[in-house]
Amino acid sequence: MPIDEKFWNPYRMIPVREKIERRPPQTHEKFRGKSGIISCTLENLTPLFVGKNQLNQQAFLTRNGKPVIPGSSLKGMLRSLSEVIGGGCNITDSKGQYNKSLAACNNASNLCIACRMFGMRSNARVHTGNVSVGDALIREDTPETKNFQILLSSCGTRHEPFYRSPKTGQLDGKSRKYYFHQPLRTDSVPNVPEKLKPHAWDIKALLPSHHFDFEVHFSNLTQDELELLMYALVLEEECQSVIGDEKLKLSGPLRHKIGNAKPLGLGSCHITINKLVYLADPKQRFLSLQQSGDVVYEENPLKEEISNLTSRYPADISETMQQLRKMLIWDINDSRDFAYPDYYWFQNPVNSQKILKKI
Ligand SMILES: [Zn+2]
Secondary structure (H helix, E strand, O other), rough: OOOOOOOOOEEEEEEEEOOOOOOOOOOOOOOOOOEEEEEEEEEOOOOEEOOOOOOOOOEEEEEOOEEEEOOHHHHHHHHHHHHHHHHHOOOOOOOOOOOOHHHHOOOOOOHHHHHHHOOOEOEEEEEEOOOEEEOEEEEEOOOEEEEEOOOOOOOOOOOHHHHOOOOOOOOOOEEEEEEEOOOOOOOOOOOOOOOHHHEEEEEEEOOOOEEEEEEEEEEOHHHHHHHHHHHHHHHHEEEEEEEEEOEEEEEEEEEEEOOOOHOOOEEEEEEEEEEEEHHHHHHHHHHHOOOOOOEEEOOHHHHHHHHHHHOOOOOOOOOOHHHHHHHHOOOOOOOOOOOOHHHHHHHHHHHOOEEEOOO
8 A cells, every 4th residue: 555545555566685696507418407397286366367468368368278377477477486586687677777787687608596597588699498387277177267347557657656666765676566465356356447447358267266287397407496496386385474564464375476467366376286206317317228217206205305495495584585475475364455546646746755655
């Protein structure tokens, strides 16, 4: 919410890590590090909508007639989390609009952790990345959808004070935009005001509790890259956060958000890992014809391996991680009212310098 208002603005800017460590990526010529496949399932906790394309945003993207979440969306979500958690560059900021040191990497042989894992392109040189994500295919035969009327843009104006970094009070590129979860939004979105109805879109979103299966392939990851990938997938199961001056206490797991209409509460989802396979060095595969040498983790050994790989993150109480947790926490008893200020609020000169309340 802006200060002096009861409702909560759907997003906040959270501080990024200010130091980016860059080094050469592991290339594919030599087999080094860890390679393998992670099999995952995504379940949506609030309605989910993934628009077909720019021209036809009202239809859910499909493959063979069934809803699909493209691997590129999943990869984008994992990448952006990895940039924040792992201290990576901002891949969308090629020039370093506000801050040169946080700009997208531009030297393919000296990359931040996110570019080493997910790839980068600069001028003629490309690092293809060591992580790829396949499309997520829906498991249910007859998916349940519901029509929602939504506004995709608010008032068309960008209220600059809302975008300042909370710590510095400046537009300095040292923060990222994240949307709160809205657990109350299981089958409704806010009503579109009568006069804005001509601008509203009718979308058919999937109701909660659908399941999508997908695979993440990785090759030649260093240990810290694999740990970051694993954490970006599973996040944390038990978290407590105290939010804002009103000391709102939330507890629950950390969850992801994907797809369109995030400001309206859509797209909250839970990713689980069903299986992890470490692939053997190809040389060993040729030597041993009986066994592939692959190592498969499922059930309890999988849980143990995941908790070993991700153990250092829950202990990280840096400002970046604490603020990120406040945005990703999923508490089913969170009954906050989320809304944007209306047109008249933005037009009122009294509000021109008002910032969002700190969280
Ligand atoms: Zn980078």
